[in-house]
Amino acid sequence: MDPHIKAMLEEQAARTAGQQMPPLDMIPPEMIRANYQTERKAVNQGAPKDVATKDITVEGAAGPIPARLYTPAGAPAVTPGLVYFHGGGFVIGDLETHDGHCRRLAAFAGVRVLAVDYRLAPEHPFPASHDDALAATKWVFDHAAEIGFDPAHVAVGGCSAGGNLAASVSIDLKDDPKRRLAFQLLLYPGIWPDEETQSRKDLDGPLLTKEVLAWFEKHLGAHGHPQIARVALDKAKDLAGLPPALIVTAGYDPLKDEGRDYARRLEAAGVKVSHVEYSNMVHDFYILGDVSPAVVDAAKETAATLKAALA
Numbered sequence: 001m002d003p004h005i006k007a008m009l010e011e012q013a014a015r016t017a018g019q020q021m022p023p024l025d026m027i028p029p030e031m032i033r034a035n036y037q038t039e040r041k042a043v044n045q046g047a048p049k050d051v052a053t054k055d056i057t058v059e060g061a062a063g064p065i066p067a068r069l070y071t072p073a074g075a076p077a078v079t080p081g082l083v084y085f086h087g088g089g090f091v092i093g094d095l096e097t098h099d100g101h102c103r104r105l106a107a108f109a110g111v112r113v114l115a116v117d118y119r120l121a122p123e124h125p126f127p128a129s130h131d132d133a134l135a136a137t138k139w140v141f142d143h144a145a146e147i148g149f150d151p152a153h154v155a156v157g158g159c160s161a162g163g164n165l166a167a168s169v170s171i172d173l174k175d176d177p178k179r180r181l182a183f184q185l186l187l188y189p190g191i192w193p194d195e196e197t198q199s200r201k202d203l204d205g206p207l208l209t210k211e212v213l214a215w216f217e218k219h220l221g222a223h224g225h226p227q228i229a230r231v232a233l234d235k236a237k238d239l240a241g242l243p244p245a246l247i248v249t250a251g252y253d254p255l256k257d258e259g260r261d262y263a264r265r266l267e268a269a270g271v272k273v274s275h276v277e278y279s280n281m282v283h284d285f286y287i288l289g290d291v292s293p294a295v296v297d298a299a300k301e302t303a304a305t306l307k308a309a310l311a
Helices: 003-016 031-040 099-111 128-142 162-170 200-203 210-219 256-268 294-309
Strands: 051-060 063-072 079-085 112-116 149-158 183-187 243-252 273-282
Touching: 003 273, 031 099, 051 099, 051 128, 063 099, 063 128, 079 099, 079 162, 079 294, 099 112, 099 294, 112 128, 112 210, 112 243, 128 149, 128 162, 149 162, 149 294, 162 183, 162 200, 183 294, 200 256, 256 273, 273 294
Parallel strands: 079 112, 079 149, 149 183, 183 243, 243 273
Antiparallel strands: 051 063, 063 112
16 A cells, blocks of 8 residues: 555544444534545645636536636636546535645646536435536536537546546437537546445445445435436446546555446447556545645546547
8 A cells, every 4th residue: 555645544543543433324424524525625735726716606407506617727718628526425525625636637637627516415315416417517518618618628527426427427428419528537436336346345445434335325325216327337238439438446445346347348338448556545545635646646647648538
């Protein structure tokens, strides 16, 4: 494991040693959201400051939702663009938790990034998040001139649950002739397979534990829903014709096998796909920007692939 991240985890363990932690089900989601935001903002203070930000609203499935537009320094009036969905199991996460990560993507790739603050479960159970992601992406195409996006070079991306949303949007728009996605950026995506992968069996953390995964699933409320294929992407049968993809996985992540398997399925369907695994990294590593220099290096490598794909 990356030594800087290992030291962070050891420090966290030492700080909570001996404390009797209540089960997650006993903690209100809003409290966990607040703690997550505080923790992630604290380790992204070194994110690029020369990226202009503007908070706007975009159209969600049930009305306007917040979004944040990132414009890199010196950007021309129109650039390729990335529509980005944050992680957090569809239950936690927001524009603030992933602000540093989006700043790095915009600065290193030289493209505009629009981060979408989709509705969260359990207040808004499945498929609210997926419906918002699709509606927001359609809005971007229809209002590209207003936000400086080149509609011929639009990508969707996300990490963890956000990677699931990006992949789902790619499938939803596959046959839309007016809204042709150029690329999908899937960072340790949650594919939510029906059958438990080996990495989900073997790994209980760090960060993403079996208890946390079960808590997310319970609050999302997707199982048994007729649209379950939008979350459990192994049920999506026709993947041919999807935009090219970069799938990134982490060696110390319970989701690594499903990300790898989805890359193989895309490739088998004729989709141009690259799979990169950072074997010494953990889940959520892209938003640990100040913890390890390797995080920034990975962000630069990922942004370089994004930039080339949208050129």
